[in-house]
Amino acid sequence: MISIGLLGCGRIGQVHARSIARLQGARLTAVADAVPAAAEALAETSGADIRQADAIIAAPDIDAIIIATPTSLHFDQIHAAAAAGKAIFCEKPIDLSSDRAAQCAAVVTTSGVPFFTAFNRRFDPGFSRLRSELADGAIGNVEMVIITSRDPSPPPVSYIKQSGGLFRDMMIHDFDMARFLLGEEPVSVHAVGSCLVDPTIGAAGDVDTAAVTLTTASGKICIINNSRRATYGYDQRVEVHGAAGMLRAANHLEHTVERAGADGFTSAPNKHFFLERYEAAYLAEMEAFLNAVSSGGTPSPSIQDGVAAQRIADAAALSLAEGRTVSL
Amino acid sequence: MISIGLLGCGRIGQVHARSIARLQGARLTAVADAVPAAAEALAETSGADIRQADAIIAAPDIDAIIIATPTSLHFDQIHAAAAAGKAIFCEKPIDLSSDRAAQCAAVVTTSGVPFFTAFNRRFDPGFSRLRSELADGAIGNVEMVIITSRDPSPPPVSYIKQSGGLFRDMMIHDFDMARFLLGEEPVSVHAVGSCLVDPTIGAAGDVDTAAVTLTTASGKICIINNSRRATYGYDQRVEVHGAAGMLRAANHLEHTVERAGADGFTSAPNKHFFLERYEAAYLAEMEAFLNAVSSGGTPSPSIQDGVAAQRIADAAALSLAEGRTVSL
Amino acid sequence: MISIGLLGCGRIGQVHARSIARLQGARLTAVADAVPAAAEALAETSGADIRQADAIIAAPDIDAIIIATPTSLHFDQIHAAAAAGKAIFCEKPIDLSSDRAAQCAAVVTTSGVPFFTAFNRRFDPGFSRLRSELADGAIGNVEMVIITSRDPSPPPVSYIKQSGGLFRDMMIHDFDMARFLLGEEPVSVHAVGSCLVDPTIGAAGDVDTAAVTLTTASGKICIINNSRRATYGYDQRVEVHGAAGMLRAANHLEHTVERAGADGFTSAPNKHFFLERYEAAYLAEMEAFLNAVSSGGTPSPSIQDGVAAQRIADAAALSLAEGRTVSL
Amino acid sequence: MISIGLLGCGRIGQVHARSIARLQGARLTAVADAVPAAAEALAETSGADIRQADAIIAAPDIDAIIIATPTSLHFDQIHAAAAAGKAIFCEKPIDLSSDRAAQCAAVVTTSGVPFFTAFNRRFDPGFSRLRSELADGAIGNVEMVIITSRDPSPPPVSYIKQSGGLFRDMMIHDFDMARFLLGEEPVSVHAVGSCLVDPTIGAAGDVDTAAVTLTTASGKICIINNSRRATYGYDQRVEVHGAAGMLRAANHLEHTVERAGADGFTSAPNKHFFLERYEAAYLAEMEAFLNAVSSGGTPSPSIQDGVAAQRIADAAALSLAEGRTVSL
Structure with a gap:
């Protein structure tokens, strides 16, 4: 115990x-x-x-x-x-x-x-399975990773002022996911970003809409896009294209009921935000931590994984600020 | 020529x-x-x-x-x-x-x-392919066939008065599809029906909502449901359950654009009615007829297929009228 | 407490x-x-x-x-x-x-x-929501209910010998669902059934593949189909067609990962069986029971609901045995 | 005539x-x-x-x-x-x-x-409708456009040697689509690319896998990804995220039949390549050209649209060659 x-x-x-x-x-x-x-x-x-x-x-x-x-x-x-x-x-x-x-x-x-960095998304059943399938060679060599991550609505600007900004508080999860799925370290980072959702975010010096491109030494490419607002709920998708096919992990909908009428076929919006969407992931990450502790194993993701994602976030912020590609 | x-x-x-x-x-x-x-x-x-x-x-x-x-x-x-x-x-x-x-x-x-009975739905690319997959053993022995067929809106009652009624003018297509997919002749027919859509149809002695169950000598079961009205467009679906799996042919949507918003994810309604939905089928049935004529082959569906579907329609009408299962 | x-x-x-x-x-x-x-x-x-x-x-x-x-x-x-x-x-x-x-x-x-009959499916989040939408008038007057219920694999024949057979141990859930969704009592029952999956089930006097049609006094129709075997997992679907549209509750897949390759796009099979599929329903039914007990309310489904579903199961068995429609 | x-x-x-x-x-x-x-x-x-x-x-x-x-x-x-x-x-x-x-x-x-530049994709019914919905304000202000475009298999290297390379022969369609959907001219271009599919393409000085990020003066972002090979057929998707929602135009599948079995639910691969996928678009673009000629109107897309897309392709090639963001 x-x-x-x-x-x-x-x-x-x-x-x-x-x-x-x-x-x-x-x-x-x-x-x-x-x-x-x-x-x-x-x-x-x-x-x-x-x-x-x-x-x-x-x-x-x-x-x-x-x-x-x-x-x-x-x-x-x-x-x-x-x-x-x-x-x-x-x-x-x-x-x-x-x-x-x-x-x-x-x-x-x-x-x-033992140290565990709580990148909960690695433990989402869909993302976790997708990575297992990659490891099993389901689509051969990974060539491109596309990560879409959009929050339902922006946080208060007071939060952003102390969070380190979009790349450090939000896209950091996607940088970890990129490392998790690419199986290689990014060597270059290019970021673009805009303030389109909430002008007070721009006034605070941050962006609320952004896209980042990562490349690895072997030429793999990862594209990440973030928005601080999505009217249809928390949008969390991953797509990996490889030599032998494509894998995608779909969003989680609020429910399974579809309604058909003159407007067409309507299914539920996405689960609203991270507490609902990643409920299973939060349980699974704690289980993984406890298993590592009780078995004497090394928890994963490690503190080095946490540092690595932050280094990418720093590079993305620099890329946006200077309008150039940053090498890692 | x-x-x-x-x-x-x-x-x-x-x-x-x-x-x-x-x-x-x-x-x-x-x-x-x-x-x-x-x-x-x-x-x-x-x-x-x-x-x-x-x-x-x-x-x-x-x-x-x-x-x-x-x-x-x-x-x-x-x-x-x-x-x-x-x-x-x-x-x-x-x-x-x-x-x-x-x-x-x-x-x-x-x-x-040469005689060709124009059961166009056999030539719908989806239904035609589904049958080919059945013939190739994709799901093993057919056990149950489920056919859904709903028109967007009821015809004028003047049409119904001379059409022979729902079983003979509408469900006859589904009876042919049942024979096409079961690969065996039905031996029993049981029908239920109601007038729920348009009271003038009931006043004319017909139903506008109906379900029919067919069985074959080897125990295969087919369920057909019809409605004279579907607010989401012409609903034409086939599902076949077999020993090794299930095959389904999906509806055809008006277009491929999906919209996501606070209400969820909305795709297009079905193509409105038979002219749009079965456009490819009409072309393919004529091609099949011409090929049979020019090659000296026997067209299919034959006039016997046409008669057989009508015999089932007659039995369904009798079943509904007398509230009993009718043997064929 | x-x-x-x-x-x-x-x-x-x-x-x-x-x-x-x-x-x-x-x-x-x-x-x-x-x-x-x-x-x-x-x-x-x-x-x-x-x-x-x-x-x-x-x-x-x-x-x-x-x-x-x-x-x-x-x-x-x-x-x-x-x-x-x-x-x-x-x-x-x-x-x-x-x-x-x-x-x-x-x-x-x-x-x-207080007495609660454990019809867990009423508490499935999808089915429960579907019924709420019906009650809210999302598709107007209910006209047709279609229930598909297929187990992944048949139980041992020893179970069937003491279970009362398919209508009483398996389709009884669907009879309750029919009552839950129709909002009216069935007045007629017609059943067909075959032994196509496992001959020892037939030898024990039961069927493993069946379809039942129910009608209500106002003319609503319900079609239920059951199979004791589905290779793609536990198949639990409900479709309700009404005057103003259609509602469907979809199956629950094992996971959210889709793979694309030369064979097409493949998503997960259904969750294997009832323990996985109805995990949320089991929790919600117990919560409903406890809420009723603690608040002094009347639990639902009641013991009368339990008896009513059994009466329909009896009628279905009689219909199959005698090849006729049975009135309730 | x-x-x-x-x-x-x-x-x-x-x-x-x-x-x-x-x-x-x-x-x-x-x-x-x-x-x-x-x-x-x-x-x-x-x-x-x-x-x-x-x-x-x-x-x-x-x-x-x-x-x-x-x-x-x-x-x-x-x-x-x-x-x-x-x-x-x-x-x-x-x-x-x-x-x-x-x-x-x-x-x-x-x-x-009158001059018509044959950017056929603008006339694809899905993409065309998506743009109409944008124009109708279905999702408010456009914020991000994501275009996925993957060919089923690479062309012979002899073709690439005289085509101008991936950006000029393949992604040029996506640059036109970007302009079509953004409603603003791109002002910056950033490209990354790799040779992962066919080494002879790399030997010929080109890439076969690429991602480009465009930005507009108002801060809209467009991400395009290309691959010369997709095992599941021609992949042609567009997603537009806006202030009030998201619009997506889906791929076209070879057929509508879905098969369920122990591996899950499998639908058809995408239509193989452009002749099948864009059949309707080719007809519609010719109709648009003829309508413009017969009515005395100005055809669209114009020759200026053709030049503009090429300018972006040039900038993308330069961005890749020099590893920097290029301004337009």
């Missing part, structure tokens, strides 16, 4: 608490949040203790730490948890600064603690 | 004239219609002569007769054309009376003229 | 135990099974006590009884639980004999205990 | 001859080809005269010229036809050199003759 301490009882922390409740072999022992009411609410539904974050990290009855706090706290919490020898499950990004994230990676590696 | 005389210049006669114009190896030599303007219009666009129907049947410069006249004229025209030794392409039904249709079949058989 | 006693720790009993664990407001207090190992296994994973069935029914610390035992035990257990004033959640069928099931209904009604 | 002279009796010339035969208001009067057998074959099936190309251009009985000759001949034939006052239907590209193409445009404009 793995004893878990959860740092951060916000929306995503609650998701992880529910996952733990549904899985065998782990229990949520303690939770912490800077907002007492948040910690209390989650303690109530989960049966966990409320403690201070530092105390949880140091506690001898805790085996693993889930870091679901604001990004600015990750650096210190990772260092402390690594020093305490705890297994770490950390939300992305590791740190807004890739260099500081790399420092975390060095510390984690030295300490030898 | 097969020289063709066309009897009847209405909507379906015009379809056949266009098919002939698009095919090699045949020309439309003469047309006839009781309404002079109809004959003149088709003569104008096709370049054919206008003659009397009797004269066309008797003419030495005519090889084949297309009978696209009102059903009440078919009997005499078939007899005359068979006597004149012409190849015959005849719209269904052969005659409203199955017994009179059988008399036609006897005369045609005795005369030895 | 509703305290629950579970009678029967087989496959479906385990499903219900998992549902209770995932829901708020209820706990599984005690379990019973004639096979000690089965009770022990479920007690182990659920934390419930092991007791005798009779003791559970009588226990003052138990509020509600889940009857998931063999059908032959239902009659006595329903009587005992009703006498003890417990809320009852009962697997279908109530009893193999509709008359004995009706006796149960009378006793339950007299006792006033 | 518009009298047409056809220069070039190869594959695409034959397509145009068939289109003319199916349309009202035009006749194919004369054909020319450097290969006598090609001209003879088409004269035989179409009933047209065989003449020399120069004679056709000069002939007083010819109203319109279709230029379907090798690209190297276009320049002189356009000049001659413009001088002769003939309406011109010209296959793309106008000339391999954009500057020479611009010279043609200047001459055509001065002469005032």
Whole structure:
């Protein structure tokens, strides 16, 4: 039985608490949040203790730490948890600064603690299966990856001001997916972007509509497109074209009912946003983390995977700012 | 070059004239219609002569007769054309009376003229391919056939009063499709029906919504459902379930554009009605007829196929009237 | 907190135990099974006590009884639980004999205990939504309901010998769905059936392929088709045609990945069988039962719903045996 | 009746001859080809005269010229036809050199003759309808256009050596589609490309896999991807994301039959290549040309549209060669 301490009882922390409740072999022992009411609410539904974050990290009855706090706290919490020898499950990004994230990676590696970067999409049943089929050679050599990722509506501009912008808070998931599917590291990044959805995002110095092209050393190409708004729900699609065919993972619809009438055949919109769409992925990523911890294996995605995606995000931001292709 | 005389210049006669114009190896030599303007219009666009129907049947410069006249004229025209030794392409039904249709079949058989019953749906590329796949064993032994056939809107009640009713003017196509796909003759027929769409149809003694179950000697089952009205266009689907899988032929949509919005994903309605939906089938059935005539082969579907479908329609009408299963 | 006693720790009993664990407001207090190992296994994973069935029914610390035992035990257990004033959640069928099931209904009604007949499919998110859309008038007056229900593979013939046969163990779900969607009681039943899948089923006196037509007093028609085998997984579809359009609830595929190659575009087969396909429905039906119990409402589907579906199954069996339409 | 002279009796010339035969208001009067057998074959099936190309251009009985000759001949034939006052239907590209193409445009404009650049895809019923829906505001302001265009198999390298390469012979259609759908001129072009399909293409200095990103002055983004090989047939898709939703035009499948089995649900591959896929578009483009000529209107797409697409192709080739974004 793995004893878990959860740092951060916000929306995503609650998701992880529910996952733990549904899985065998782990229990949520303690939770912490800077907002007492948040910690209390989650303690109530989960049966966990409320403690201070530092105390949880140091506690001898805790085996693993889930870091679901604001990004600015990750650096210190990772260092402390690594020093305490705890297994770490950390939300992305590791740190807004890739260099500081790399420092975390060095510390984690030295300490030898298991570290899991929570790129939940790798655990989506569709994307996960698509990658398995790639690995089984279903379409031969991968030649082109096309990733479409559109949110239902833009976040408040206050969020964007501290998130690092579209490439670092949103497309970072797609950069990880690109690495996951390409099977090679990108060597060049080219980004374009516009503010078409919400002028306050542009005023804050960010874009809300963007496309990035990655290439690898062997000539594979990946195209990613993002929008902060899609009226038909959360749009999360992957297409991989290879020497022997194409694989696609479809969107998840809200329901299975189709209506036919004079306007044609109408099926449901996409599931609204990430909590609904990636419900199975959140459960599966926690299961993967727990399996790695209990078996003594190395969790994947690793902290190096987290750093690598951030390096691509930095390059994309630079490409957009300077209007040029950036080499990695 | 097969020289063709066309009897009847209405909507379906015009379809056949266009098919002939698009095919090699045949020309439309003469047309006839009781309404002079109809004959003149088709003569104008096709370049054919206008003659009397009797004269066309008797003419030495005519090889084949297309009978696209009102059903009440078919009997005499078939007899005359068979006597004149012409190849015959005849719209269904052969005659409203199955017994009179059988008399036609006897005369045609005795005369030895090629005869083609215009069950156009057999030549729909989807249905035709589905049957080829059945014949190739794609799903093993056929166990169940499900046919859905719904018109976009009901015909005028004046039409129904002389058409023989839903089973004889509409579901007859589905009875032929059932025979085409089952590969066995039905031995029992059970029909239910209601007037739900248009009360004037009920007042005229007919139903506008119906379901028929057929069984064959080996235990295969066919279910057919009809409605005189479908708000989403002409609904023409076939599903065959077999020992090793299922085959389905999908509807034809008006266009390929899909729109996504807050209501979900909307694709086009079905093509509106038979002229649009079966455009390719009309061309292919004429090509099949001409090929049979020019090669000396036996056209298919035959006049016996036409009679057989009418016998099932008669049985369905009897089943509905008496509320019992009818044996064939 | 509703305290629950579970009678029967087989496959479906385990499903219900998992549902209770995932829901708020209820706990599984005690379990019973004639096979000690089965009770022990479920007690182990659920934390419930092991007791005798009779003791559970009588226990003052138990509020509600889940009857998931063999059908032959239902009659006595329903009587005992009703006498003890417990809320009852009962697997279908109530009893193999509709008359004995009706006796149960009378006793339950007299006792006033809440009773829930576990027609899980009503709680499938697709079917449930489809019915809501019907109720909202999405397609106007219902005219035709088409239900397709095919199992992936036939059960052992030993099961069929005690199950009451296809109409009573399999199509009974579809009869309930028909009542659920028609919004009217069937007044006539016509059945055809064959043994095409497994000759030992025929030797045991049953069919494995069947089609039933129901009609209602207002002329609505329902067509149901069943097969004991579908190579592409559990096939569970509903289509409703109405005055203003059509609604369909689609199958659930195993995954969302589509592969394109020289053979075309291939998507996943259906989820294999009921445990996978109706996972959400099993959870939702238990939630509905618990909500009714805790709110003092009347559970639905009721025991009368259970009896009504069995009456239709009896009529279908009679129709098949006698080759005639049976009135209800 | 518009009298047409056809220069070039190869594959695409034959397509145009068939289109003319199916349309009202035009006749194919004369054909020319450097290969006598090609001209003879088409004269035989179409009933047209065989003449020399120069004679056709000069002939007083010819109203319109279709230029379907090798690209190297276009320049002189356009000049001659413009001088002769003939309406011109010209296959793309106008000339391999954009500057020479611009010279043609200047001459055509001065002469005032109607000129139609044969970008057939604009007349595909799906793409054409999609643009109409855009114009009707179906999804509000266009924000992103994604064009996928993959051939079933690469052409012989001999073709590529004289075609101008992927951007000029293949993606040029997509550049025109981008302009057609964006409703604004691209102002920047960024291309990446690889040789992954056929090494002899790389040896000839070209790529066979490529992605291009275009941006417009208002910030709209277009992403185009091309491959010279797709095992599942000719892949021709367009997706447009806008402020109020998304529009997509789907591929055309070879047939409508779907097969279900243990592997899942398989539908047909795409139609093999352009002759099948764009059959309706070829007919519609000829109809549009003839309508413009007979009504005295200005054909569209114009020669300026042809030049504009070539300018983008030039910029894409330069972008790839120099690894940088090119401004237009």
